[in-house]
Amino acid sequence: xxxxxxxxxxxxxxxxxxxxxxxxxxxxxxxxxxxxxxxxxxxxxxxxxxxxxxxxxxxxxxxxxxxxxxxxxxxxxxxxxxxxxxxxxxxxxxxxxxxxxxxxxxxxxxxxxxxxxxxxxxxxxxxxxxxxxxxxxxxxxxxxxxxxxxxxxxxxxxxxxxxxxxxxxxxxxxxxxxxxxxxxxxxxxxxxxxxxxxxxxxxxxxxxxxxxxxxxxxxxxxxxxxxxxxxxxxxxxxxxxxxxxxxxxxxxxxxxxxxxxxxxxxxxxxxxxxxxxxxxxxxxxxxxxxxxxxxxxxxxxxxxxxxxxxxxxxxxx
Amino acid sequence: xxxxxxxxxxxxxxxxxxxxxxxxxxxxxxxxxxxxxxxxxxxxxxxxxxxxxxxxxxxxxxxxxxxxxxxxxxxxxxxxxxxxxxxxxxxxxxxxxxxxxxxxxxxxxxxxxxxxxxxxxxxxxxxxxxxxxxxxxxxxxxxxxxxxxxxxxxxxxxxxxxxxxxxxxxxxxxxxxxxxxxxxxxxxxxxxxxxxxxxxxxxxxxxxxxxxxxxxxxxxxxxxxxxxxxxxxxxxxxxxxxxxxxxxxxxxxxxxxxxxxxxxxxxxxxxxxxxxxxxxxxxxxxx
Numbered sequence: 001x002x003x004x005x006x007x008x009x010x011x012x013x014x015x016x017x018x019x020x021x022x023x024x025x026x027x028x029x030x031x032x033x034x035x036x037x038x039x040x041x042x043x044x045x046x047x048x049x050x051x052x053x054x055x056x057x058x059x060x061x062x063x064x065x066x067x068x069x070x071x072x073x074x075x076x077x078x079x080x081x082x083x084x085x086x087x088x089x090x091x092x093x094x095x096x097x098x099x100x101x102x103x104x105x106x107x108x109x110x111x112x113x114x115x116x117x118x119x120x121x122x123x124x125x126x127x128x129x130x131x132x133x134x135x136x137x138x139x140x141x142x143x144x145x146x147x148x149x150x151x152x153x154x155x156x157x158x159x160x161x162x163x164x165x166x167x168x169x170x171x172x173x174x175x176x177x178x179x180x181x182x183x184x185x186x187x188x189x190x191x192x193x194x195x196x197x198x199x200x201x202x203x204x205x206x207x208x209x210x211x212x213x214x215x216x217x218x219x220x221x222x223x224x225x226x227x228x229x230x231x232x233x234x235x236x237x238x239x240x241x242x243x244x245x246x247x248x249x250x251x252x253x254x255x256x257x258x259x260x261x262x263x264x265x266x267x268x269x270x271x272x273x274x275x276x277x278x279x280x281x282x283x284x285x286x287x288x289x290x291x292x293x294x295x296x297x298x299x300x301x302x303x304x305x306x307x308x309x310x311x312x313x314x315x316x317x
Numbered sequence: 318x319x320x321x322x323x324x325x326x327x328x329x330x331x332x333x334x335x336x337x338x339x340x341x342x343x344x345x346x347x348x349x350x351x352x353x354x355x356x357x358x359x360x361x362x363x364x365x366x367x368x369x370x371x372x373x374x375x376x377x378x379x380x381x382x383x384x385x386x387x388x389x390x391x392x393x394x395x396x397x398x399x400x401x402x403x404x405x406x407x408x409x410x411x412x413x414x415x416x417x418x419x420x421x422x423x424x425x426x427x428x429x430x431x432x433x434x435x436x437x438x439x440x441x442x443x444x445x446x447x448x449x450x451x452x453x454x455x456x457x458x459x460x461x462x463x464x465x466x467x468x469x470x471x472x473x474x475x476x477x478x479x480x481x482x483x484x485x486x487x488x489x490x491x492x493x494x495x496x497x498x499x500x501x502x503x504x505x506x507x508x509x510x511x512x513x514x515x516x517x518x519x520x521x522x523x524x525x526x527x528x529x530x531x532x533x534x535x536x537x538x539x540x541x542x543x544x545x546x547x548x549x550x551x552x553x554x555x556x557x558x559x560x561x562x563x564x565x566x567x568x569x570x571x572x573x574x575x576x577x578x579x580x581x582x583x584x585x586x587x588x589x590x591x592x593x594x595x596x597x598x599x600x601x602x603x604x
Contacts (some may be wrong), residue, residue: 015592051411055411057411057414080562094326104590104594108593110410111354111414111549111553112549112593114414115545115546115549115593116590116593116594118542118592119546119586119589119590120590122542122582122586123583123586123587123590126583126585126586127584129582130579130580130582130583192479206452236536239538239541239542240538241522243418246415252492279429280426280429280430281424281425282422282425282426283423283427283430284424285419285422285425286419286420286421286424286425286426287419287423289415289416289418289419289422290401290416290419290423293408293412293415293416294401294404294405294416297488
């Protein structure tokens, strides 16, 4: 157990270090690609807190991503043109949203929770499409500033490190959370919900806490996305967008803290880099998912672990 | 005059709702019997439409293409059950859902590969052109055909499940697969047939919708949300409920689109969310 904990930390340090070096390449495309990777990583890590740790399959996680993106866009465009303040405001405004949605949906578990989150996610999508005066309808909101009143992150290096800072912060915070008492409770909830009350804890409170923390992190990733792209459209609230972190989590392995990050990396490479060559990446992804479910339910992380164990066994014999 | 307009919106809504029903019927049947939430169901619905297009272009016969398309779609559904879904009856539901999600991605992209990115549609065949006067509102023959077919499917499904020996077996498995097994019913064999029937119904729906309505990428993603909402609102596995809720959602969305176009889909999702919140087991109860 202790070794596993250390591997996670070592891996995180290596990844952070490698990512901090990316801008040295001075290649706009890589900087953009890795920025996107970091944003998706945060999104997928926040998703896995719900899915992998608490055992809740949400189809409406995009709602919180979109809330981060749209609040940032609206705040920077209409009230105060600064990406940093926009991010902070949107992150904290996601708390009441997550609390309300969580309060309504979390009373139900299993498939009902999934369908309810799907309905709420699509409700948010419909709202963004229909409330044209505020959200710009299907055209979305354009011109989210990178050059703010307080900070200016308009060059690729600057916005890269801006995203990098929040990526590291959220990742470390989520990691510490999963190692804390609360993390233990969340995992207990995912393992056996019926027995959690025996230890004197309320499942609904733990669930609501998990949902809110996860939503907070997701909205930060949404906010970073809005800043990176400079434009947000309702597509980020559509249910297929909620399925993306799920796919990443599965690819990487939901049983590992860093699994979703690995999945996000593969996903970004597959969709962005390969999309230039292969138009049919969904086909590959679909086959990968089927293979994972039928063969390796632990995802790629699980494959690594069994290889590692096999090596240990070989060494032992 | 407003009543007349409203009435014709209701009529259009019934037509729209019939498609939701043809989609939801198979979804709820498959769930009721096998306990699998089949995410790929709408992908098969769309596949039915594409197959109809190809057969119609090839043969020129509406009826022949319809039968061919729903048969092929049904067989493909059964094939998916035999090759993939059969292996996951024992795993946690989350993984079952994800497998069918993977199937959705594959089916979607294969469709794009075969039929291209641009939507396809076929014209109404000659003998369905024209319309009929029902009281004060006029209804096209084709709309009437879809509504009647939808109702016939409902009637047939209801009768088969409640009045035949085979239906008795289905109900036995529905209630409790392990007890059914002690009565020498093989649930696995039944599951394949259920997938065949359920997916064929989706194929029928898709074949009917491609007449007049363009079928293209993204349609399945859009429809599956409606299908889920209908099935869960009705109560998972409840066929009678699914029929009523499908038509209800169809009528409501037509009326909303006409009355308050600024908020039509918003209201549908709102109603769905409120319904789900108030009655978890669905309006008509779970089977």
